[in-house]
Amino acid sequence: MKRWWHRWIRTPGELRAMGVVGINMRNARFLLPNNPRKLYDLVDNKIRTKQLAIDHKMAVPETYAVVRNPHDTSVLEKLLKGRESFVIKPARGSGGKGVLVIVAREGGYFIKPSGSRLTLDELKHHCSNILAGLFSLGGRRDVGLIEYRVHPAKVLTEISFQGAPDIRVVMLKGYPVMAMLRAATRESDGRANLHQGAIGIGIDLATGRTVRAVHHGHPIERHPDLKVPVVGVQLPHWDAILDIAVTCHEMTRLGYLGVDIMIDEDLGPLMIEVNARPGLAIQLANGVGLMRRLEPALERSQSHPHDSHDQKIAFSREAFGVKLSAP
Template sequence: MTRWWHRWFRTPAELREMGVVGINMRNARYVLPSNPRKLYDLVDNKVRTKSLAVERGISVPETYGVVTNPGDVRNFERMLEGRESFVIKPTRGSGGKGVLVIAGREDGMYLKPSGAQLSVGDVRNHLQNILAGLHSLGGKRDTALIEYKVAPEKTMTSISFQGAPDIRVVLFHGYPVLAMLRASTRESDGRSNLHQGALGIGVDIRSGKTVHAVHHGRAVKMHPDLKVPLVGVTVPEWERILEIAVQCYEMTGLGYLGVDLMIDENRGPLMIEVNARPGLAIQLANGVGLLKRLEPITERRAKHPGETPAERLLFSKNRFAPIQEG
């Protein structure tokens, strides 16, 4: 039978058999019981998340400044101290909304990774929109975080168009269950948002090798712009990436979470953010239904409560065999 991600329509019975988790099941069975509401602000506020990470020795991009009011907007360039590349993001944004990546400056203009030019006024307008809540959760007034732009490791840039790919690891009670890369394309304008045309590339938990890739929900083997293979690429420093992801579980106490990371050429893996409601496209990127990974964890915790981080990592690697493409 043709694999489930190669067909646009499946019956509910087929989806259940394949272990596909929908948003209602995710929320009712995993997010709500595992993520106490009081803990959400630990991850919904990026400034607070970074502060907690620094306290625990988790590597994160350097913060250049936090824009909180119109005066900060007018004077944002003072926060940059002559730096030409940086990232602006809403403190309470989600799904990559409102993220602005500046790769450099030329003739007084700011340059996006695509080469598009922005004036100082354009950047100020973007900051004002963030403060007004245009990109925040619930549309509430927000603040803007200005931080270090990751210098992506070369293996990662080889499969991403003009933008550094990020890595998402989904964990359940501290056990890594699925991972993927989100690599940019010409269509996604250097961003790693799958809904804007980025690639979702599944990564094997055990080896850190890419095993499957999708573009707009369809399986692909090659990058649509770079024409390079997407399967069989080994993600550098995979062990460290998994360790950081598990540390984020310990840091937040959230039972069901997604951890986003990037690999810097000089600084290694950096934690970018933590998500208490990670999306479900990771199933498509891997060709694996989440239920196939979540149910074994539930059984494991019942039999072996209180496992250490190292024991949880070992279980995930041994239990979740490499995905075979085909």
């Protein structure tokens, strides 16, 4: 018998029975009641988020420079002096938009993970687009961050095509409810963004082992470019990753959020960003409807309002481990 994700068209009743959460339900039942509007800027502005993380003793990628105005863009060469690799991203970007990864320099050119070569003028143009708000939420004027490029742990580079994979953990009331790894493909140009062609890989919350993978919504067992297995991979530092996720809830006070983390080969887990409106594709990656995780977490928060940091992690690992994940 085929499972629910093998058929594209489902009735609303079937989706409810599967526990699938849609945009409207997410917004009405989980975002609005749990995320006060006044707290959004803590996570919508990556500069503020990074400072909060530093204040809470979390490791984050080093910031090399901030491009705040056209003058900073004009002296970009000076800001990049001595930097062979780096990432340029909008402070208020979302969905991976505007993130430019440079892995090396050759003469006057800057090399992307795909091997494409960019000139300094093209980098300046990209920064100008960031300042103009081309990639930011609501099209607001923005600033650009130039920061350390994560060098992924070897176990992750083996399952990602020329790009750094990241881990998304979705939280409710401080309880991790679902996690996935997003790995780059040739199509996604080194970006770990599912809408740009990356693959989503579900993770067992109890162990940090990958359990399922999808590419453009279709289940897969192997990476479409590298042809290596992407299911059954043990992620390193899983205890630390869950600890970071719960700390992000504590530092932002947001009730419903997504936390993005990368694992550096030398530095270990690094908190990349926090999202107050996490997407729903994580359900496809895990083959489980979010409602089956969110309702137990909500009930636990109401019955045990004084659960500690460690108790929240322990509950999630026990309640949402693979042994209980089958639909």
